Amino acid sequence: MADKRANGDAGACNGHSKEKDADVRVWCDGCYDMVHFGHANSLRQAKALGDKVIVGIHTDEEITKHKGPPVFTEEERVKMVKGIKWVDEVVLGAPYVTTLEVLDQNNCDFCVHGDDITMTAEGVDTYHLVKSANRYKEVKRTAGVSTTDLVGRMLLLTRNHFRQGSAEYDIEKEDSAAKSPWTGCSQFLPTTQKIIQFSDGKSPNPGDKIVYVAGAFDLFHVGHLDFLEKARKLGDYLIVGLHTDPVVNSYKGSNYPIMNLHERVLSVLACKFVNEVVIGAPYCVTEELLEHFKIDVVCHGRTPIALENGKIDPYAVPKTRAIFELIDSGNDMTTERIVERIISHRLEYERRNQAKEKKEIEAFEALQRQKQTQKAG
Secondary structure: OHHHHHHHOOOOHHHOOOOOOOOOEEEEEEOOOOOOHHHHHHHHHHHHOOOEEEEEEOOHHHHHHHOOOOOOOHHHHHHHHHOEOOOOEEEEOOOOOOOHHHHHHOOOOEEEEEOOOOEOOOOOEOOHHHHHOOOEEEEOOOOOOOHHHHHHHHHHOOOOOOOOHHHOOOOOOOOHHHOOOOOOOOOOOOOHHHHHHHOOOOOOOOOOOEEEEEEOOOOOOHHHHHHHHHHHOOOOEEEEEEOOHHHHHHHHOOOOOOOOHHHHHHHHHOEOOOOEEEEOOOOOOOHHHHHHHOOOEEEEOOOOOOOEOOOEOOOHHHHHOOOEEEOOOOOOOOHHHHHHHHHHOHHHHHHHHHHHHHHHHHHHHHHHHHHHHHHHO
């Protein structure tokens, strides 16, 4: 506690004070549209700077004004952020420009954001007020992913992002030279350290009831979240098996998966209902898998189950053991529906992406000029 406060407490600034032994409360805000592991990683780093992470979410109206139409509704965005394991509280209606008043109203010591720049429709840095008051801290942005990037992948409607062999996890962009240095990063580079940071590292306790689910979990969304919450309630420890990209493509077809295996691993690990992930799980739930993880219950949602090679029921073994259960998440959201939303508003999202990238490129170039001037002067 003492270290966190010594490194990050700006609580006494501008008349704002807290009890000496109170929790260090960290404010993070944003659109949190199409929540992905980049958002989660930012919140994980914010949690490391304090004790409680309070997330402010902008309204649909504010996002549309400054950035363009959001993909998800306010309700969906709030639910997704609440599902991230490092989040303690969520506040809807956060102003697009972060103010000292919003920090004080939520009893927060300081604000945390990634090292990219976010701007209003007028090109104003949305964090200039808290920066000038020394109540702002920066964390490293997760390179290689952004909402703009994911929307772009869906708009391309190509198989460029999905390959096999040595290039399986490469993500190709068109006209990459024109992309923003923040939201136009071409590839996410996974590391074992990142997986360790996202994992809680806890094994099941003796006697725990272990639940297993498997799937693609592509573009992790509210439908996945509701399903995993219900699956977790069936036991004490939830394991999620993630299929490889070629396997997902074999039963999804088209240009799926939108996110590669490494990206999907972190997206699922960030969910507070998940304890462990099997990376590249077999499509068929085998005797060996059940025995290895000591699984008590195997679940699947109400979505259709594709047969392996058109003949084999992948859940035949758990069904024979009478440990298979179907779960109705009560949510009809699917990855395909998200893609449909994007495609149906294609021109709006293309304009949104282009406008955002143009502003970011201009801001980045201005920063570079400023650094060169300082160096020369």
